[in-house]
Structure formats: structure tokens, C-alpha cells
Amino acid sequence: ASDVYKRQAMRRLDEHLGATCSLFLQGVGGDSKPSAIGRGVDRWKTGTWELMEQAGGMIASEAIAALDGLTQARPQLRSASVEMEWPLQDIPPRSAFEEVVAGTPPEECAKNVRCLWARRQLERLDKGTEMPCSVTLTLHGAQLAENVRIAAIEGEAVADWGYLIEDFYGGGLTIPLGYTDGTGLYLPVSHMLPEGGYEVVSYWEYGLPAPLAPGMEDIVRIGLQTMRNEGIV
Secondary structure: OHHHHHHHHHHHHHHHHOOOOOOOOOOOOOOOOOHHHHOOOOOOOOOOHHHHHHHHHHHHHHHHHHHOOOOOOOEEEEEEEEEEEEEEOOOOOHHHHHHHHHOOOHHHHOOOHHHHHHHHHHHHHHHOOOOOOEEEEEEEEEEEEOOEEEEEEOOEEOOHHHHHHHHHHOOOEEEEEOOOOOOOOEEOOHHHHHHOOHHHHHHHHHOOOOOEOOOHHHHHHHHHHHHHHOOOO
16 A cells, blocks of 8 residues: 555656656655544554555645755765664573463464564574674665765664754755665664664564664764765765
């Protein structure tokens, strides 16, 4: 269903511009849903096809309205990428993984993803395999013109990452993106960790033995500064 609003938005834009030329870039929306879905409700609601089409129409309308304010920019193309190591929290004790396996009926474990994950962690421990203490994520940058740049992160980044990236550059037009060259895992920010929620606790679905540790904001700022040094300004 998520592709429906993208296709709807691009179709409307192409019709307005008279050519097949629109391109959808997925921003940092790991904890966001279209307002068309949440309007008038106070709890989780699943999007319908109709609501997705409404969301796509909203995107197209705002993009069309913004076209009148566009100005020309002289191309200034550069790119850079930085590998980051995001530390994990302490690895849980063996008993935590055993508890997951013991709480799943044996006949269901072969098709229960969380049980399979726990068994995988136990196999690592039994073989003496070193457990990962961090996850490698790539930060990408593309300079499009003076004061116009893309900063993209490998993972399902939540909205707060967009504010951090925009604040780092402080001016011009910054386009923060997630889901770039892969989706390592959900990327929450530090203040979300004690709150829990799917973005925080879904680490095991990506095969990791523990959730992300706080302090990832400083790691991203260092990565952004490295890209700035390489010309993404």
C-alpha cells in the first residue's frame, strides 16, 4: 500500500508538468505515517488504498504549489560516502535467548522468526563466534548545487534525523533521505531508546543480538563533518 501514494503523487506531477519526469525520494519517515490515515483517530489505524491515494494527492498538491517559488541553481556535482559504526548495547546473557526458545512450542520454532533469531544467537555462543558489538551503516552525500545537497543514511531513519541533518548544514536546501543502499535496521535517536516502541525493539528482526546504544547522534555528526570536508557543503 505504501507504493500507492508514491505512484499517485508522481502521476499527478507528471500530468501537471506534461512529461514523465517526477522522481520520488523517500525521506526520513521511519516513525511517520501520512496524516490522511491518522486524521480523526487516537490510535493506530491501517491505511486503505483510498487513503493512500489521498496521501499521494496531498504530496503532489504541495509539490505543485512549491514550483512557483523555484529558482535556478548552477550545477555543482560531488559525492561522498562515510562508513559509520553504531555501537550496540550490552549483549544479553545466554539465559535471555534460552527464554525465548523455551517460550516457543518446538513445533512452531522453525517458522517463528523470533525463535529462529534466538536459536541463531545460541549457536553463535556455542561455537564461540564473536558476537557483534556494533552495526556498520553508510552515510551518503551528494552535492547538487551551491547550498543544495542530499544527505542519505542506510536504514529506516526516524524523523528526528532529518532535523539533525538540516541543523548541521544550517542553511540552503538539505534533502535528508533514509533507506539508501539498504535498510540496515530501524534508526531511532537516543531519547527514543528508553521509550521502547517498534523502532527501538525491532533490532532482532535484523539479526542483531542487542538494541542500538545511545549516542548515535555524535557518530552521524562526525560522518557529516567528514563529508563536508570532502566537498558536501
